Amino acid sequence: MGYVGILALILALFGVVVVVFFERSVTAQQDKLLMQQAKAETEIFLSGDDKYGGIKAKTPSDIAVVAVPPDGDIAAGALSLGDSSSSLGLPYEELVRSAALEKKPNQGTVDGGPDGAVRVISAPLNDETGEVMAVVQAAQSRAVVLETVWRLVAVLVAAGLAALALSAAGGMYMSQSAMRPAREAFARQRDFVADASHELKTPLALVKINAEELRRNPSTPDNREIVDDQLSEINRMDALLSDLLLLARLDSGRLEVEEKPFDLSVAAGEAAERFLKRAAAEGIRLEISLPGELPVRGDAARTGQILAALLDNAVRHTPEGGTVTVSGLARDGVAEASVSDTGPGVPPEHLPRILERFYRAEEARTRRGGGTGLGLAIARDLARAQRGDLTAANNPGSGPGAVFALTLPASA
Structure with missing residues (x-):
């Protein structure tokens, strides 16, 4: 029924x-x-x-x-x-x-x-x-009473039929509205499975080709280069599988997240320093503008993982000669660390969903710069696991670029 x-x-x-x-x-x-x-x-x-x-x-x-x-x-x-x-x-x-x-x-x-x-x-x-x-x-x-009762019955039947008609129409509209997010989520998951399969298939194919080359010519001088390529592809698969495993643990609530006081300025500074060499190699200026102290409560290691994902995303989307800035501030009982860039920014139609799991602004097979489309979603979920949040916006000024802000509860 x-x-x-x-x-x-x-x-x-x-x-x-x-x-x-x-x-x-x-x-x-x-x-x-x-x-x-x-x-x-x-x-x-x-x-x-x-x-x-x-x-x-x-x-x-x-x-x-x-x-x-x-x-x-x-x-x-x-x-x-x-x-x-x-x-x-x-x-x-x-x-x-x-x-x-x-x-x-x-x-x-x-x-x-x-x-x-x-x-x-x-x-x-x-x-x-x-x-x-x-x-x-x-x-x-008794006909006087029965006539009055039957009039009421007629009114109730008419009202009931009208209510059923309205409910049926409203129910269909609401069910369609309720199913739309589910259909969209299913479509994103289906696209993600296709993308993940593609990401795994490419390095596996390269590893297979290199292994076959090694078997045909075991004494070739270029074997070291082939082995290096294999290790690179294996590392790429390992990173993707790690992301998938982390998502599964976040979904099941089995991910252990500490809640201890630490300095967000220190965590952001250390994460930025790890990207200095990469940014310089790609012709990108990495600026650090952090206050002396930003005491927060949370998981320092997971926070470092969040900031690494934000910096990786900023460096990948900033052109040569551009700037990536890491900054921080304290406000309204929270501390904030933000990563901004001078890249092309996020198209307005994609901005509200850029942090959603399984969602990417670019198609997997046409994007440049690598990435599985999971880094920002994982970063947001890790922030929320620490009772914080991660938000995305385009630069408020006239220049291009995007700003990703991590907020965590301030430590008393």
């Missing part, structure tokens, strides 16, 4: 409860009106000369009233009530006798009325000695 079916069942049950409650409420109102009419007839009976009398029901919604002896043994014709339709079958002797015997009013529905069910109130009238000298009986057709 779909959610629309469940909603229909709930609405049906709710409708039944409302109708039952409403029917009882309207019946109580009918009894109240009948009792009021009976009391009014009692006053007429006491102040008049006739021993017994009655009021005819001229329309289906009118109330018929009669005052009869305690035994109810009097014909309707003797009361000038007219035919049975105008008298609504009054008097009902059994109810009259019951009220006289118990000396208290009673009410009930009589199914044997002339035109269907009739609601009847019987109220005893006592003399000065407390004896019942007459019983006033008032009646009204």
Whole structure:
């Protein structure tokens, strides 16, 4: 059963409860009106000369009233009530006798009325000695109540159908909206699997070719170069597999992350120093602008891994002659270390998702500079594992480039 079916069942049950409650409420109102009419007839009976009398029901919604002896043994014709339709079958002797015997009013529905069910109130009238000298009986057709109830049912059915239609339409829209992120995530994972397979297949193919060359010509002087190439490709595969393993451990929550005080300035400075030689070799100026101290709580080793990923990304996307800057500051209970570059920046349409796992701004087979597209996503997850965060933005100034800011909780 779909959610629309469940909603229909709930609405049906709710409708039944409302109708039952409403029917009882309207019946109580009918009894109240009948009792009021009976009391009014009692006053007429006491102040008049006739021993017994009655009021005819001229329309289906009118109330018929009669005052009869305690035994109810009097014909309707003797009361000038007219035919049975105008008298609504009054008097009902059994109810009259019951009220006289118990000396208290009673009410009930009589199914044997002339035109269907009739609601009847019987109220005893006592003399000065407390004896019942007459019983006033008032009646009204149940058709009045049933007509009102059926009107409510019609309104509830119409409202229920409209609610189901709206719910079905809203449910389809919401389900499609809810499924869109799942479909996008699945598509990213599918692309990632294809990219990871490509990344693994390329070095494996090179290792295989080099191994076959070694087997054909084991004494070739170029063997050392071939072995070096093999080791390079094996290292590349090892790095990719390490990234995949780290992602799996982050997903399962099994990655151990320390929460100890350390100096973010020191961690950022050490990470930058490891990239000085590489940056210089690629004609990139690496500037370090850090305060003397940025005390934080977290995992110093994992933070170094985050900063290394940010620096690697900045160096890869900064052209020769450009600048990569590592800076830091403290604000609002957190410490921040940022890595900015003078590269092309991130296209605005990719910026909101550049840190998502399995997402890359470039296609895997056309990008330049290497990388698996996992470094920034891993960096963000490692930051969040330390109760911090990683954000990406383009340079706020007029120049090109991107800024990646790592924030961690400040240490007291």
